[in-house]
Amino acid sequence: PNHHHQYDSRSTQGQNPLTSQSLNTRRELYERDFPVYKQPVEVGCFSLDSERRFFNDSRQMRYYVEPDRNPYFDLRDGYKDRFIKRDDSVKEKLDHILRWIVANRSKLNSRAATSSSFAFDVDFVTWRGHLTKLLTTPYETREGWLLAVTRFRGTLYMSELETEAARRERENRTERHEEMMYWGYKFEQYTCADNIHSLPDSGGVVNTNEAFCTVVQTRLADHRLLFSGEVDCRDKDPGAPAPPTCYMELKTSAEICTPKQRSNFHRFKLLKWWAQSFLPGVPRVVAGFRDHEGVVVSVETFHISKISHLIKNEYNCWKPTVCMNFCCDFLSFVKRVATEENPSVVYLFSWEPHRDVTYSIHRDSQYSFLPQWYIEEMSS
């Protein structure tokens, strides 16, 4: 008889989900019915200007101007002399979202009926990008993640920490990689105008400090979520539907020339694109396909709702239901683990490919991320 499983309650089958200290990420465990995911509702937005200053408005919103189907956009133009790059060694954590919450307290559904202090009706506050990473975890084989969670006034705040591997990569990027990271922003400049009646200005400066972010509320099974994500642009037709349905995501990708390249595009790129836009309810992705010289040679629109059909012919491909069920179970795991209401306690969840998700607990550590101004503001 095999006694091993009795001691191995932390992993795989037979685990007691209520006591387990880890969470398995194998995709087969998440192949069940698609969980309830409510249509995301935009509850607000904010902008970050060319110096990364916060504004509680939509001043950085941009408008999509449909390019020629076969344009000739040189994405390398301006890299050397018309590019201001955001300092990505500065870790902003949840600060911009917290500023938005403080500025919009009165708009949020409050459940603090008996006290003067403010608590609101959400279980999780986080960035969309952190949730995207959770959605793709069952299929990720290269990059792990670290998520710091703090429970404060009934809400779980979830903020990413840079892994050692990610820091090394960031500090050792090749010049080619640095330039390619610019290309995506340059494509945005070729296709976006600052207002409804103007045209894109490809001769201007690309400044990656600038951002327009939507704040949405939704629910995944029994998890009420409030998250923010950057939005590239919106449909400029005044008759377009309300946000987030009028929003559009812009992407660049290598031109597809072979069946193998098409298959890889479906398996890896479309997974990331789907996860990122599905979460906030952005229905369309406009893709610019570039050649080896960084020139966009074709533009194609992908509808998020059609992506699962597009990939159906790929053998052993990713499934939206696995992504959503894993995210849902991870959030349940977090609720179970992060029980102490204390802004200086951080539950640090960590994951490496081919491993389970595990956690550790830290008091008054370097990992604490809720700023004093936020704690004071929400306690008054």
Ligand code: A3P
């Ligand atoms: P592409 O994805 O078109 O290459 P987003 O698409 O999320 O709006 O991001 C805009 C651009 O930022 C990307 O455009 C890419 O150039 C850069 N970028 C975003 N995330 C990145 C990452 N994790 N690593 C490198 N570059 C990234």
Ligand code: MG
């Ligand atoms: Mg963007």
Ligand code: MG
């Ligand atoms: Mg984009």
